[in-house]
Amino acid sequence: MRVAFILFLASTLVSRADDNAAGRWEGTVQIPSRELVLIVDLAAGSDGSGGWQGSITIPGLGIKGAPLTDIAVKSDDVVFSIKSALADQRAGPAKFNAHFVGNGKLAGNFEQAGNSAPFALEKIGPSQVEPPPRNTAIAKEIEGEWKGGYELFGYPRKVTIKLQNGGAEGASAEFVIVGRKENKLPVDHVVQEGEFITIDSHETGLSFEGRARNGEIQGTILQGPIEVPVTLRRSN
Amino acid sequence: MKTFTFLLLLFCLTSAAQAQSMFRGNAAHTGEYPGVAPREFHRVKWKFPTGARVMGSPVIQDKIIYFGSDDGNVYAVDAESGRQIWKTATRGPVPCTPAIDHGMVYVGSYDGKFYALDAQSGAVKWKFATEGERRFEAKGLHGWQPKTQTFADAFDVFLSSPAVMEGAVYFGSGDGNLYSLDANSGDLRWKFKTGDVVHASPAIANGVAFVGSWDSYFYAVDALSGKEKWRYHAGEDQLVHNQVGFQSSPAVVDGVVYTGCRDAQLYAFDAATGKEKWKFDNALSWVITSPAVAEGKVYFGTSDSSLYHVVEAGNGKPILKKEDKAYLFSSPAVTNDVVFIGVLNGTLEARDRNSGELLWEFQTEKSKQNADWVLTAERRFNVPLLFFDSWREAPLVSADREFAIGAIFSSPLVANGVVYFGSTDGFLYALE
Numbered sequence: 001m002r003v004a005f006i007l008f009l010a011s012t013l014v015s016r017a018d019d020n021a022a023g024r025w026e027g028t029v030q031i032p033s034r035e036l037v038l039i040v041d042l043a044a045g046s047d048g049s050g051g052w053q054g055s056i057t058i059p060g061l062g063i064k065g066a067p068l069t070d071i072a073v074k075s076d077d078v079v080f081s082i083k084s085a086l087a088d089q090r091a092g093p094a095k096f097n098a099h100f101v102g103n104g105k106l107a108g109n110f111e112q113a114g115n116s117a118p119f120a121l122e123k124i125g126p127s128q129v130e131p132p133p134r135n136t137a138i139a140k141e142i143e144g145e146w147k148g149g150y151e152l153f154g155y156p157r158k159v160t161i162k163l164q165n166g167g168a169e170g171a172s173a174e175f176v177i178v179g180r181k182e183n184k185l186p187v188d189h190v191v192q193e194g195e196f197i198t199i200d201s202h203e204t205g206l207s208f209e210g211r212a213r214n215g216e217i218q219g220t221i222l223q224g225p226i227e228v229p230v231t232l233r234r235s236n
Numbered sequence: 237m238k239t240f241t242f243l244l245l246l247f248c249l250t251s252a253a254q255a256q257s258m259f260r261g262n263a264a265h266t267g268e269y270p271g272v273a274p275r276e277f278h279r280v281k282w283k284f285p286t287g288a289r290v291m292g293s294p295v296i297q298d299k300i301i302y303f304g305s306d307d308g309n310v311y312a313v314d315a316e317s318g319r320q321i322w323k324t325a326t327r328g329p330v331p332c333t334p335a336i337d338h339g340m341v342y343v344g345s346y347d348g349k350f351y352a353l354d355a356q357s358g359a360v361k362w363k364f365a366t367e368g369e370r371r372f373e374a375k376g377l378h379g380w381q382p383k384t385q386t387f388a389d390a391f392d393v394f395l396s397s398p399a400v401m402e403g404a405v406y407f408g409s410g411d412g413n414l415y416s417l418d419a420n421s422g423d424l425r426w427k428f429k430t431g432d433v434v435h436a437s438p439a440i441a442n443g444v445a446f447v448g449s450w451d452s453y454f455y456a457v458d459a460l461s462g463k464e465k466w467r468y469h470a471g472e473d474q475l476v477h478n479q480v481g482f483q484s485s486p487a488v489v490d491g492v493v494y495t496g497c498r499d500a501q502l503y504a505f506d507a508a509t510g511k512e513k514w515k516f517d518n519a520l521s522w523v524i525t526s527p528a529v530a531e532g533k534v535y536f537g538t539s540d541s542s543l544y545h546v547v548e549a550g551n552g553k554p555i556l557k558k559e560d561k562a563y564l565f566s567s568p569a570v571t572n573d574v575v576f577i578g579v580l581n582g583t584l585e586a587r588d589r590n591s592g593e594l595l596w597e598f599q600t601e602k603s604k605q606n607a608d609w610v611l612t613a614e615r616r617f618n619v620p621l622l623f624f625d626s627w628r629e630a631p632l633v634s635a636d637r638e639f640a641i642g643a644i645f646s647s648p649l650v651a652n653g654v655v656y657f658g659s660t661d662g663f664l665y666a667l668e
Contacts, residue, residue, distance in 0.1 A: 033607035062624045086620045088612055112621070114613025115606070153479055153520060154471070180519065224626050225376050225383040226475060 020100055021052075021073040024128055027121035029110045036060045038119060040096075042071065042080070043127035055130035056082055065130025069093065076100045078108075084188075084203040088113035133200075135170030138163055138192045142212045146232035150221060155179050159221065159230055161199060161208065163190070173199045175208065177221075256651055257297045258335035259397035260526055260567065263440040265487040267528025267535070269650040273571035274586065274668055277596040281654055281666040282318030286311065289639070290658025291331035291393055293567075293647040297355065301649075301656055302341050303664055304330025310343050310351070311664075312358060315651065318666060322358035326351060328369070332395035333437070333647075335405065337419060342398045342405050345369075350398075350407060350415070352422055362422035367411035369395065372433045372450045374477035380631045383476075390635035391524075392450075392483065393565065393645055397437035399445075404459065406445050408434025414447055414455070416462060426462025430455060432481070436495075437526070441488035441507065448482020448495055454503070456493075456510055466510030471499025485526040485567075487534075492549065494534055496523025502536055502545075504552060514552035516545070525577075526567040526647070535575055537564030542616075544568075544577065546592060556592040560585070561615045566657075567647040576655055578644025581615045584657060584667070602642030602661040610641045 025040040037059055045051035054068035063085045070093075071080040078098045086094035091114045098108030104123040109116050145162045162174040171192070175185040189200035197217065199208045210219020210232065217232040260267045287307030294303040300321060301313045306329035312321040328346030335342045340361060341353040348368040352361040371392040376383030378391075396408035405419045410433045416425040431451025438447040440459055448454040452472050456465040473479035484496030492513060493505040502516040502523050521541035528535040532549045542560040547553060566578030574595060575587045582603025586595040603611070612618045622634050639645075639660050646658035655667045 031609045032605055034609075061621065088618070088620065090614065090616075091612065112609065113616075113618045115609050115618075117609075153473065153475070224379045225381050226379060 020104075021078050022127055023123045024125045025106060025121035026124045027106075027119060029117050029119035031115070031117045034060075038121065040068075040080075040121060041127045041129040042068075042073075042078070043129045052080075053129050054080055054127075057130075061086070067130075067132050070095075078106060084186075086112050087203075090114075133189045133191075135166075135172065135190045136192050137165050138171040138190070138197065139212075140165075142192070142197065142217070145235045146217055147235045148230045148232040150228045150230040152179075152226070152228055159208075159232065160235070161217075161232060163197075175199055175201060175206075177206075256649055257295050257337065258399055259293060259295070259333035259437045260439075260485065260487065260528070260647070263399045263401045264489065265399075265437065265439040265485055265526060266489060266530065267487060267526065267567055267647075268530040268570045271571065271651070272653045273574040273576070273650050274653060274655065275574055275588075275595055277586070277598060278668055280598075281668045283666070284311070284313050284318050284320070284664040286662050286664070288329065288662055289331070289660040290662065290664055291329075291645045291660070292395075292397065292658065293333040294649045294656045294658065294664060295334055295336055296649060296651045296656070297336040300355070301664070301666075302334045302336060302355070303658060304332060304334060304343055304345075305658075305662070306331055307662075308345070308347075310334060310341065310353060310358070312341075312355070313664065315654070315656075315666070324351075324353050324358040324360065330395070331393060331645075333397035335398040335400045337400040337405075340419065342400060342407075342419070344395050344398065344407055344409070346395065348409075348411075350405075350417070350422075352405075352419070364415075364417055364422045364424070366409040366413065366415065370410040370433065372435075372481060376476055378478045378631070379476045379626055381627045387632070390632050392433065392435060393639075394435050394483070396435050396447075397485070399438050399440050401440040401459065406438045406440060406459070408436060408438060408447055408449070410435065412449070412451075414438060414445065414457060414462075416445070416459065428455070428457050428462050428464070436482050437485035439486045439488045439493070442491075444507065446486045446488060446493050446495075446507070448484070448486065448497065450481035450483075452480050452482075452499075454482055454486075454493075454495060454497075454505070454510075456507070468503070468505060468510050468512065470497050470501065470503070473499070479520065483522070483524045484536075487527050487529045489529040489549070494527045494529055494549070496525060496527060496536055498522045498524070500538075502527060502534070502547070502552070504534075504549070516547055516552045516554075518543070524563075524565045528568045528570045528575075530570045535568040535570055537566075537568065537577060539563040539565065542579075544587065544592065558587070558592045558594075562611075562617055565645045569648040569650050569655075571650050576648040576650060576657075578646055578648060578657055578659075580638070580643040580645070581611055581617070582642035582644060582659065582661075583615065584644055584648065584655070584665075586655075598665075598667055600642030600644070600659050600661050600663075600665075602640070602659070605641075607641060608637050610637055 039057040052071035081093040094112040098106040106121040185201040210217040286305035289306040326345035372389040377387040398407040430449035433450040486495035504513040522539040562581035582600040642661040
């Protein structure tokens with residue numbers, strides 16, 4: 001009976017932490033010589049698995065609604081990472097380790113690229129988690145593997161894009177560019193609108209935009225201001 | 237015997253001092269500094285404050301250090317005590333290295349004037365007006381946006397450092413000219429027009445002036461007449477103008493010209509014909525450092541890939557490669573057994589000349605403070621925080637932040653066991 005009571009109490013504490021964590025949080029992180037404003041949205045996942053979803057906005061760093069990952073709410077502790085923005089090649093994703101300090105406030109440490117700085121957040125309202133961009137389905141005739149090539153700074157590059165439909169989650173794509181080495185780009189957005197198809201790899205800043213006509217996709221590889229034309233044809 | 241040894245030592249020391257009176261040590265820009273150098277760091281002997289960044293390199297003559305600062309002044313400082321002897325104001329930043337010859341200090345300024353100062357007093361002996369200074373600029377430079385907008389290059393950080401030889405002073409200018417002036421009077425001997433900014437420092441050897449321009453050509457010009465002897469066409473970049481232009485200053489040794497280029501190559505040319513002997517590809521990473529050449533080896537560094545290289549002077553074959561943590565714009569100073577080089581993360585490095593291993597490093601206070609988290613905890617550039625926006629002024633602001641952490645663009649001078657260099661924190665340092 002005592003064990004059951006403890007378990008009940010523990011579950012109450014967990015659900016209280018859950019209730020506390022959900023919402024829109026606003027505050028600042030003080031890095032040397034600069035204060036950054038943070039807006040964090042946390043909400044329980046809609047799939048009933050007990051998971052969490054979240055997004056973050058940092059106006060000073062051009063980050064709006066970036067998805068959060070590795071969110072964990074346990075007792076008085078809340079931890080989460082930013083999925084790709086601010087990630088360092090060696091140290092990994094930017095992380096927040098926080099704990100409740102009462103009165104709807106969170107405090108903790110922000111870690112980015114091995115640096116660490118204190119931050120404080122205050123709950124200011126209900127959660128407004130930014131939904132990630134949704135992939136659309138693609139037409140049957142453009143499913144499959146496409147290949148092309150282009151030249152940049154005097155170096156030839158080969159492009160392979162493999163497109164496939166994935167049910168309710170829309171289409172997915174493999175996006176590979178081979179120059180001096182092979183780069184498999186993480187694709188986070190695939191959209192077809194009429195003849196036009198867009199494939200984005202926000203993590204690398206690379207995109208492909210093209211128009212599917214007459215058995216080929218005429219398009220452009222984009223990276224910042226660099227736009228290089230490329231025509232993709234079905235691989236044999 | 238004792239007297240002979242003393243006189244020999246005195247001669248060696250005097251020669252060493254004489255050989256360090258212009259950028260890269262001499263008119264051929266070999267970058268070799270004879271004499272002893274500290275294999276261990278003991279202390280900051282002194283540091284001398286100026287009002288702004290010290291981008292150029294110090295030179296030494298008769299135990300006096302001469303250098304310029306972005307505060308517009310040219311300084312003479314006692315090499316032993318770090319006490320100011322004189323300062324002379326120009327009307328613009330002085331991000332270059334003076335040359336000392338026959339009691340005169342020669343130096344350029346962003347005010348578009350070239351100055352000759354009395355080395356004892358700093359008094360202006362003469363000044364020469366160029367057609368005006370400017371930085372390299374291009375539309376959509378480095379991918380900055382909007383791409384139809386012209387941007388000045390934040391990484392075009394140096395002015396051309398003068399070289400003096402046989403009564404003539406040679407320097408490049410943002411007006412696109414390579415100038416030769418009479419060292420005594422400041423009268424124009426000749427000027428040689430290139431197609432764009434010349435901020436590299438000319439090397440003079442065997443009656444020929446060698447220099448590269450941002451027009452993508454490297455030139456050999458007769459030092460007496462100013463007539464072109466040959467030119468070499470390096471890489472171009474019509475897309476974002478990133479992989480083009482000579483910012484590195486050449487070194488000339490045994491009839492071969494060595495120079496870096498923003499097209500990511502280190503070149504070796506036949507000094508007589510301009511024929512390419514070999515080139516070393518750095519995979520899209522600029523070679524801004526001016527190569528040092530000593531005993532059949534070429535020492536240089538790269539920017540984005542942040543690599544310290546030593547290659548064979550004869551054929552460009554790699555001897556050793558060491559990974560640094562941040563961009564190298566500072567040029568290596570090669571001493572008997574130690575190589576010194578500045579790093580843009582605010583660190584001065586001392587490396588073993590043979591193995592390339594790091595012997596010691598010195599970090600500026602500004603770098604330790606790491607304002608804006610410009611650096612990662614490992615002292616690499618924190619790219620996601622620094623360059624997240626390529627629009628309008630954002631890249632320029634980012635570059636300013638990047639430079640402001642006590643970065644070392646200055647090429648070290650080594651004299652009498654002391655290492656001298658400047659930093660963007662506004663100090664000239666003397667380490668021993």
